[in-house]
Amino acid sequence: MFSSRFMPCGACGESLDRTALRVHECAPERLADYEMFGLRHEVAQLEAEVRRYLATAAGRFETWLAARHVRRGA
Numbered sequence: 001m002f003s004s005r006f007m008p009c010g011a012c013g014e015s016l017d018r019t020a021l022r023v024h025e026c027a028p029e030r031l032a033d034y035e036m037f038g039l040r041h042e043v044a045q046l047e048a049e050v051r052r053y054l055a056t057a058a059g060r061f062e063t064w065l066a067a068r069h070v071r072r073g074a
C-alpha cells in the first residue's frame with residue numbers, strides 16, 4: 001500500500017513532511033484562505049439568499065432605506 005511522506009494539514013491544507021521533526025504552525029493567511037475555500041458553497045448559497053431576499057418587497061424597501069441613509073451622509 002502506497003503511503004505518502006507528505007500529508008496535507010487538516011487545518012490549512014499545506015503539504016507537510018510527516019518525517020519532519022519541526023512542529024507545523026499554520027500560517028494565518030493560509031488558514032483563512034483554506035477556510036474560505038472550504039466555505040465557498042455556503043458563501044455562494046448565502047449570496048443567492050441575499051439576492052433572493054433583496055428581490056422581495058421587504059428587501060426592496062431595505063435597499064431604498066439604505067440608499068436614503070447613505071445619501072443623507074449619516
Ligand SMILES: [Zn+2]
Nearest residue numbers: 009011012026
Ligand atoms: Zn496547517
